[in-house]
Amino acid sequence: MAMTENQGQGGTLITQAISAIKRDREGGRTNPFGYLFIAPALILYLVFNLWPMFRGFAMAFTDYRFIAESTRWAFNGLDNFKEIFTDKVFLSGLGISLRYLTMYLPLMFVLSLFLAILISRVRVGGQFYRWVVYLPTILPIAVTLLMFRQLFNYKFGFFNNVLMGFGIMDVPNWLGDVGTALPSLMVADLWRSFGFPTLLFLIGIYNISVELYEAAAIDGASWWDQLTQITLPLLKPTFALVIALNVGVIGATESMLVLTNGGPQASTTTLGLYVYQVAFQFGDLRLGYAAAISLLVGMVSALISFISFRILRQS
């Protein structure tokens, strides 16, 4: 397939990076055009990308409140972090976010792996299916989320009207009940993000040698045996990648912001939304405190990615 052509050029990013640094040592004549050519990209990247990264880190150790100019560099050591661990909204948000992640990841695995296996089995039309599967991911986020708001609407929504069509009159208030709000948001988030994991699993499956399956078929292995003995074990590295790329939902913000703003009764106030509220909706606009929470969230997701990589990529 087309995607395996490029592998000859030198494996993953990391291995390419290492060989690039080695080549650099060999040296050579310096061409001033080089600096000129990379200048626009480098300047933009430094100002709008790297600076916010460093500044965001530093901000986590300040009591910066946007409405008070003088607090911009008011370093307060670890005070933000001490406050975080007694902050009731943070602690409940942490619970909600972890619950969200543990529901979201398995469902994402099942859905995207199922689609990838189906697509990998067709001989004609694979390209079309790949295109369709990625369509939800390119839709503007707000459009997808507002579409789900319509679907979940209590009176005029699609789901409830279908249920009523089947004679079920006691329909749930999807986004308005504590029990259903978080799962409903998750359906929307799953819907708009399953495309990329599906493509990753598909690449993983394409890279498994066909001969393995043929040999297994000769030995009389059923499709279930082939799935559990060949496909799943060989996809372990892809699982690690999908976890690393999706662990970010621990800081999910947009779906809550657009659909529930944390309600009902704070049952969807995830860490991501809380960060947003502290920074841009509540009183003083406490950017420093928000940055501190955000840093903690980032550390938790980095830790989860790291562990999953260690477990799934080294055996």
Add this chain to the structure above:
Amino acid sequence: MNTTVNTHASAPRTAKTFRTLLRQSNIGTHLVMIVVLITIFVPVLWLIGTSFKDRLEFSTNTSAIIPNNFSLVNYEYMFTAIQNLPIYMMNSFIVAIGTTVVQVFCASLAGYAFSRLNFRFRDLIFVGILVSMFIPRSGGLMALYELMTFLHLRNSVVGLILLFGSGVPVTIFIMRQTFLSIPKEIEESALIDGANWFMVFWRIALPLAAGGIVVIATLAFIGAWSDFLTTYTLIDRDNQMTISVGIQKVLATSYETALSPRFRGQFAGEAADATMLIFAATPVVVLYALLQKWFMKGLMEGAVKL
């Protein structure tokens, strides 16, 4: 595969060959796939169907995907009564096209330098940019808010263009790969004939890298058009708002403007909302359909490298 099957097919064995063909074309898998895809896309189909329902149709036939009576009242209403919609749409085009131009300009120059020109720290800088991409940007949104306020670029489409244009690691990477795959003999002979590096880049290398440029342009346009959280945070003034953020405001206010006498009582607010959501998504979907080959190529190549 199909050609071998065809050449071996002789007349008396047509039935058997047909069965083999059926099996080899995975009809069963296609059927399952189509059922699954329809299930997944029911929300979109319903949204499209709803946009053609007038008030009566929507309230009596809410869950139908194909309405009994097609009506264009929602589209009429959208194009005539919603004042801000053209502004938002125009801003989205400005931001998306501006981002695309900035990205293509910066990334192709840099990609060319990283693939062809020799200079000190070249590969160190390249690797540095790539590696830094994987460091999570915790607090990045707060820092951006401060930075854009400081630069007087908050509430400005120019700010958004520069910001989205700065997301260069992936696009530089793709352009570098593109240039590396082009033979450099032509460029070398042009240099011997006295052309400088910029002329070589502009006249010879860039036209040959058209494939890579289409890939990064598509990625940049769709990314900029679809962004929500950053735009939502940085823009709160109507005349600078893009459709991906403005759509929420339009939906919230559409019930008030629904009182305009021409459309009173003719349409349901929810159906009009559906129409506007479709409108907001159309440009990226069209682009995605037109450039699907290029987009998928860029995406799959990027994903394989991960």
